[in-house]
Amino acid sequence: MCPFEAHAPARPVTPGKAASADKKKKKKKKKKDKKGEENQDSNTWGQEPSDDDDDEDDGPRKPEKDSAEAAAADPVQLPLGQRLEVAASHQDVHAALVGLVGWSRLYAKTDTILAFFQCNALEMLLENLLRSRGVTDAVYDNLNALLLNCLQVERSGKPSSSSREIAATVVATVRGLIGKIRSAREEVVDLGKVAQHLSKLVLTYRLSLTGVGVGSSLSKDVMRIESELPSAAKRDGKTQGQAIRDSFLRRDIRSDALTLYSERLKKMHLLVQESTPSAAKEPTSSSNLACSFAPDGDSAVEIDESQLEEIKKHVSEMNEEKATAIAPLQQKKSESLAKMAALKEEREALEARLKAINGEIQHALTEQRSIDDEIEGIEKEFSEKSSQFDNDHQHIIEYCQRKGKREEIAAEVLLFEESVRKISLAHSEVQTLKDKMVTCLRQHLEGMLRYFASELPCVKFMKNRVEETQNKMKSLMVEAETYKVLGVGAVAKEIVANTNELQSLLEEDMQCLKTLSKRDEEVLQMLNTLLTSPATTEILTAVNEQLINEVRRHADFLENLHRREPSQDPPAPVTTSNTNNGAIGSQIKS
Structure with a gap:
């Protein structure tokens, strides 16, 4: 296994x-x-x-x-990426591909399949194939199935149109490379470098399916963050309560999700800048690519003109030696021509015999015609009987004819349908980087909106409790002074002790308010940067204006709430609807 x-x-x-x-x-x-x-x-x-x-x-x-020795003895204890590499480098290529195809079929169209591209499993598998000597058609079929499972990505409910073509191209390339490697007398290329280059091209194509077209470290960072976002959404959806404890828990979860959105947006911005000059690069020349595949220590040897003249002279001498060696053979060739002339005369005699045989065949054909006439008479007789039978069963025959014609029309329509599908797949487009930036920015703003919705009740609760504690402390201090004036010192001391306990609780609440305020300042500064940065000004025009206004309104309300002093009257509590407790994702249509 x-x-x-x-x-x-x-x-x-x-x-x-x-x-x-x-x-x-x-x-x-x-x-x-x-x-x-x-x-x-x-x-x-x-x-x-x-x-x-x-x-x-x-x-x-x-x-x-x-534990390290146990992991080395049992590969099952290794992380997923290392287990994929162990399987890809298995000595039996067919068994390795069967296992990888089974694994990819279980996790196709899921985030787990990204582990196959985040490790070196594809590179090691291709190198293993290139070094293998017993590659059969079943191995190529399994490789094609593995690539199809790993490259399945849906865009707007439609599967990617070029994944099947890419998989077939990779298989054809590997098949051609194996044939050329076997035909070489010695090792002319470094198979590891060839496999690394092929896997890099496949990885670049896989990244382009999600709008990330550059196979750099930034691309892998974006893929890592996007694989973490579904788990954050799952955690957010599990918190549905309305208690203050649930509000704080929701606030922590959405704060972490907001950090992921912010990090992904920064990576995407850098990726857009990185991909701009890469489009102007010239394609790699065949000579440069061939040099990069050369084994270590195999360098090109420069030849000067004198060496070239010596080679030409040597070739001329060899041609003279060849002419000398061919001269006796030319004599034998003349003798062979004479023998051929004799054979031609014999063939003419045989042709005369063939003519006589043709006459006999003509006579046999005449007899055959007479037999055909007899057969025609019999067929005519049975044709009349068949016509009578058709007249008796005309309705059945017409039904069969109509059915056959309908099937022909249906086949023609199906052929057109298949043509339309192929054309649609051939012209389907992959989401661009700027479209990806718009989606990231919109989800970032939606994350801020959900964070504000969960942060407001927390801040209101803490401010109201601080104000309530301060008022209670003032009342107790007045009461203690009253008892001191009346001469009841024991009661006054007890009230002072209660006041000290309230003071410690008040300090804890003030520290909590300070922590909330610090995080809110970071989020407000983050929002201000998004709305005023030149890098996002053009992208903001594609985002729903209603979403931007709603985020600004919540931000202004939260900022004013932090500015309110605890001694002032608190505003009326704002109830949060169930829509603020949903999973992380798009909530306002753009």
Whole structure:
């Protein structure tokens, strides 16, 4: 079995400090239920240990050396990328491809399939194929199926039109390279460099399917961030409560998601700048590419004119020697021509015999015609009988004829339908980088809007509680002074002690407000940069103006809320609707 066939999706990382604290409080309650699942979780490949598992493990840990030796002995314990590389470099190429095709079929059109391009599995597989000697048609078919599964990307509900063509092109190229490598007497190219170049071209095409057309580190960063966004959306959708604790948890989750949106937007902006000059580059020449494939130590040898003259002289001498060696053969050729003339005379005699045979054949044909006339008479007789039979069953015959004609028309329509489909696939377009920038910016603004919606109730709650604590402390201080005047010192001391406790709680609330205010200042500065930066000014025109105005309104409201002093009257509470608690994604149509 291949080391990646039992791969399971990794566990989601605990979203924020609030969620981590919530899990630790429920740890004791779920401890009994988890004991029966520990053995199964420990054998699950590709999963990451959660915080609860780390706390429950009270036994002694084994040294890292033992775990490294276990991973080396059992490849299943390796990360997914390394397991794919181990499978790709398997000695049996056919078995490796069968395992990879099975894995890719399970994770086609998912984010897990990106691991195949983020590691060196494709490069190692191609190098393994080029070095293999027993490549059959089944191996090429499996390679084609693997590439089709890994390159399946949908755009606006439609699959990419060129993935099948790219897969067929890669297979044809590998087949041609293997034939040329076998025909060479010695190793003329570095197979590792050839495989690396082919895998880089396939990776560049795969990145272009998602609007990222440059195979650089920035492209891989964008792919990594986009693979993390669905898990962030999943965590956000699980938080549906309206309590203040849920509001803080929602705020932490959306703050982390907002950081991912911001990082992706920066990477996309750099990627647009990077891709602008790359379009003007000239294609790699055949000579330069051939030099890059040369094995290490195999350098070109320059030949001067004198050496070339010596070679020409040597070739002339060889031609003279060839003419001398051919002279005896020319004599034999003359004798052969004489023999050929004799054979021609014999052929003429045979042709005369053939003429006589043709006469006999003509006589046989005359007899054949008479037989044909007899057959024609019999056929005419049965034709009359058949006509009578057709008249008796005319309605059935007409029905069959109509059915056959309908089938011909349907076949013609299906042929046209297939032609239209091929033309549509041939002219389908891939989303451009600027379109990708518009989508990133819109999702970034939507993330800000959801963050503001979850941040406002948190800030209002903390400000109201600070104001309530301050008013209560003032009331207690007045009450303590009153008891002191009346001479009841014990009661006054108790009230002062209560006031001190409230003071410590007030300091904690003020520190929480300070933390919220600091993060909100960062988000407001981020919003101001997006709306005023020259890099995003042109892109903002393609974003829904209603979304921009809504984000600005929430930002102004949050900024005014932070400016309000705790001693002032708090504004009326703003209720949040269920639309602010949805999954991360597009909420306003652009």
